[in-house]
Amino acid sequence: MALTRKKGYSIESKTARFTLKRDGIDLDETKEAFNELVSFYFAVVATHPEGTVKVNEYYKVYEGLTLGEKPQYPLPFDAPSVFRRAAIKKAIGAYKSWKTQYDKWSVRPPRHRSHRPPVQPRSFNFNPVFYAGMWKEDTGDSIMLKVRRDRAWIWMKFQYQSYDFGAEWVKASPTVTLKGGQAYLDFTIEKYIPATGGLKTVIGQSDLRICSVDLDLDGHIATCTVLECNDNGVVHEISRMTVPGHTAHVRRRKRTLGRIARKMNQTGSVDKGFASTIFAKISRRERNEGFRISNEIIEFAHRHGCQVIVFEHLGNLKPKRGKYSRRSNQKRAYWLKGKIVDHVRRIAYQRYVILTARVNPKNTSRLCAVNGVEVWRGNHYLPTLLELCQPYEYGGKCFATVTGQRGSSALNAARNIGLRFLSRRFVMPALAVKKAGNVRKAKSVKTGCDRVASKVGG
Structure with missing residues (x-):
């Protein structure tokens, strides 16, 4: 559970990486589904960028365009709400990154501009983020994850190799990282640090x-x-x-x-x-x-x-x-x-x-x-x-x-x-x-x- 702000303290965070034991379970389908949702919502955000300025209303704006009885942009497939919201956050971040680069390019003098402006990404390779509701029963060496298999969302138990990172650190939402044929469970861990005043x-x-x-x-x-x-x-x-x-x-x-x-x-x-x-x-x-x-x-x-x-x-x-x-x-x-x-x-x-x-x-x-x-x-x-x-x-x-x-x-x-x-x-x-x-x-x-x-x- 993520830490909340407390007077007199600042919150420091870092990433703890653990090796995930899959036992032959393929997680590529979950990653592909996540990136497909990110691509879908990126197109929606690029069409309606006014929603990116409403920090506390991201989900209200873009879920309102894609959900309901007669959505303006129907979802390509069904997905858990927290999984969908993680994709929305990634899509908004990707759009803001592209927009920043494009704005920098547009204000350059003509002689300093590249031949072509920065283009919007055509595909994504993000690792899926699991918000609360997509994982449970974390014991320190095993965890239950909600993954996509054969176009269905099911709960599966995974083992992972952990280490002691200190009792003062608290786990937040994990990310499943697929790299070099290996699967890793990356936890964002947070800790209260007494404020120094600079x-x-x-x-x-x-x-x-x-x-x-x-x-x-x-x-x-x-x-x-x-x-x-x-x-x-x-x-x-x-x-x-x-x-x-x-x-x-x-x-x-x-x-x-x-x-x-x-x-x-x-x-x-x-x-x-x-x-x-x-x-x-x-x-x-x-x-x-x-x-x-x-x-x-x-x-x-x-x-x-x-x-x-x-x-x-x-x-x-x-x-x-x-x-x-x-x-x-x-x-x-x-x-x-x-x-x-x-x-x-x-x-x-x-x-x-x-x-x-x-x-x-x-x-x-x-x-x-x-x-x-x-x-x-x-x-x-x-x-x-x-x-x-x-x-x-x-x-x-x-x-x-x-x-x-x-x-x-x-x-x-x-x-x-x-x-x-x-x-x-x-x-x-x-x-x-x-x-x-x-x-x-x-x-x-x-x-x-x-x-x-x-x-x-x-």
Whole structure:
């Protein structure tokens, strides 16, 4: 049963997929009937689009045109009312999607228009949605579904492989998904999450604690630091962490892409489905690595009681020119960085009510987080005076400054990311560093111009 709105809480939802055991039962007829109804109602909606603006009267408008003693558009076959209403919702959604694309095309300048406008879909391949009344007696490993067999609607019992997703999550209407010869039962599950008031409310709290993350392409892909600030704008570093294990993944990905590049040179032509098995293997590894790294970051932030996880806003990364394997490796590294941010935003809020923000990346690697001077970057901690006088260059795992500061360039960037976020509350947040048992307040850090809209989890 779907959750209802409750004051002081927001409702989060996700999809839980279970393998459906059919025992030779064919569900294609049910899917075909659903898509036939969607096609029928799509034509009705396209003919009478005025009903799409009446949010609470969808069923009244379109069932009034197709039901009754003398309907204007008779139904092609009989179907349960809840099954029919699920098809109406899908048809309205498909029509609104087409209408949005068509309106965007129509307002473009003539030189930017495609040769043809977006056309209405001629067929559909939706998976059937089972509203309440189409399913019952869900025990956790078996369920009764109302399906169509031999042009008749009958109740049938199915077994499915489930897992424990937590007592706080509540099941809503399921969808039967047919994919690759397998059948899956996809439940929409919902959960109450205490409302946080958004970033503007959280950042105003006293003793705010955040986890700032610097994402790299290889090596230690994620460097995290926990920063805590008081009401005076003094920032203390509580803990730090690097996520290990990514080097082996990058090495394996490069080796696999090199194999694909050699095969491409041998064949001379690349057809559809070329090396599909190897590409599928790479995709599974990337997906698993994204979830692994995201989980490490989330658990680290939760252990230290962080209210916000902060990333850089890097949305326009493109691979450099070069060989196929090099470009493909960089492209997948950029994809992985984006997936990590998306996973952290969603899972951290659903699991621990931790928000996620992104900040302007300007000068986060160029300036020192302690005193704000420009840094030298390289692969060692002791640069010569001549090297310190050289202009700033990208790359290098270490940094050093003319004032004697040195350390990890990734950790320095993570600190700057956190300070950039805290500059939304304090004019000049300052990082307090410990030295020889004493705590001294560092010079204020140049935070630059940071008025980029943050993406907030929750």
